[in-house]
Amino acid sequence: MEIEAAVVEEEGGAFDIETVELEEPRANEVLVRVVGAGVCHTDMVVRDQLYPTPLPAVLGHEGSGIVESVGSNVTRVEPGDRVVLSFDYDDDCHSCHDGHPAYCEAFFEHNFGGRRPEDGTSPISRDGERLSGRFFGQSSFATHAIATERNVVPVGDDVPLELLGPLGCGIQTGAGAVLNSLEPSAGSSIAVFGAGSVGLSAVMAADLSGCTEIVSIDLEESRLEKAAALGASEPIDPESVDDVVEAVRDRTDGGVDYAVESTGVPAVAEQAVETLTQRGTLGIVGAPPLGAEASYDINDLILNGRSITGIVEGDSAPQEFIPDLVELYRQGKFPFDELVTYYEFDEIEQAVADSENGKTIKPILRVGEP
The missing domain is CATH 3.40.50.720 (NAD(P)-binding Rossmann-like Domain)
Incomplete structure (x- = not known):
């Protein structure tokens, strides 16, 4: 399918919104229509190649949205579910088995490699060229994202979905x-x-x-x-x-x-x-x-x-910790919405600039309708 995504072409380059191609989800993957995406310092770190995710890349790692389709092996979510996208992990190493997926032995490959660790492929391409499209298991600076069953966290329908993306990284950290x-x-x-x-x-x-x-x-x-x-x-x-x-x-x-x-x-x-x-x-x-x-x-x-x-990542197990933070927000005990300024998707460069110059604490891009 064709989607719109913000592509960084080169070190220090702009986030340019372009039309790219996105694969259908594989067996353990989930296709999410992105509603909101937080802008995080780590996105700029990778844009500037202080961390070596290969460019060109679609970044974004604080997404929230609605599940559109799931792979054949996915059982945790189904189409129509509202979800927050968090970091990815292998769910198979000692740290993951011990309940600490933030210290996954393959954390860097799953979150900064830009490709599926299993086979080195990416779900995003442009005119036949593969782009880094698995940033933090999501690449959510786009109208749609491919995530894994591991890093999608279901949330209720009584909180603003476009607000919740930053719970996946910066806020939970x-x-x-x-x-x-x-x-x-x-x-x-x-x-x-x-x-x-x-x-x-x-x-x-x-x-x-x-x-x-x-x-x-x-x-x-x-x-x-x-x-x-x-x-x-x-x-x-x-x-x-x-x-x-x-x-x-x-x-x-x-x-x-x-x-x-x-x-x-x-x-x-x-x-x-x-x-x-x-x-x-x-x-x-x-x-x-x-x-x-x-x-x-x-x-x-x-x-x-x-x-x-x-x-x-706050030593978090996202499947448990993110719902806890949502509940604290519901109860008025964790008002993280006070940190947020919203921008339209095509204002991504302004959102990045305002984050870097300190004008905005936590920019969130409104990508699609809730």
Whole structure:
């Protein structure tokens, strides 16, 4: 079938909407008519080839939509179901069997390879040329996407479908970093570095967890104001203080129990660990370029009992965690819609620009009718 898709031709190139061809779903695949698609920093990371997904490519990995058809082996969803598209995994390795698909041994191949890991094919082509069309198992910057039974998550019909796509990556990454990985106790303290969609999702999750001191650090005043509205007790602009580490320590009686680093800047990760109190834990979720390194004083970690943990996709099992987040949203306890600005599909370049310059926290493209 012919569909419309945003194609990135070359490193740093534009997201150009073109007509391409999409295969029918194979036995374990699902054809989804895309309703909404979140714009995530990772899309720009791949556009700029900081992660090596082959170009030309159709990106997009926070899709939501309606199932149109399913392969012969699919039993979890059927045509007409409303779904969120999340990351893909092999469902066969030790991590997947242990309930941690975000740490799938084949995660990179399934999400950044641009092809089906099983045979190296792509469901998207253009004039006979295969494009990378399995980005995060979906490539949802398109009117239709081929996903797998593994990475489609059914959702109810009482929430706006076009809103839910970012639950598949950015929102679940920030919320899951707190709720699934760090698991702060009520009354504890946390510092969240970066107040984009991931960082603000972490702030909301910390508030849900009962953290009584929630420090939000960002350079954008408007984002700090949003953080305060969503539960942050101590907003800090690094440019307004002499020393960020000392500012966090001063406002939290000597340091925080937990920290989340969502900026992807190694120097910020180095600062974040220094804000921890004894036996504190830093969760790193920001994605720097491959090969990026940060330095730590080993004795400082040892003598203070501090821990550093990497976190992928909020250590989420999407089939369970995304419905939990939807229910929290229904109950008014997780208002992630306050992060969202909508754009029409043909405004994708503006949405990307507004995300990169900080004007918009979480852009969502309206691709089709709910």
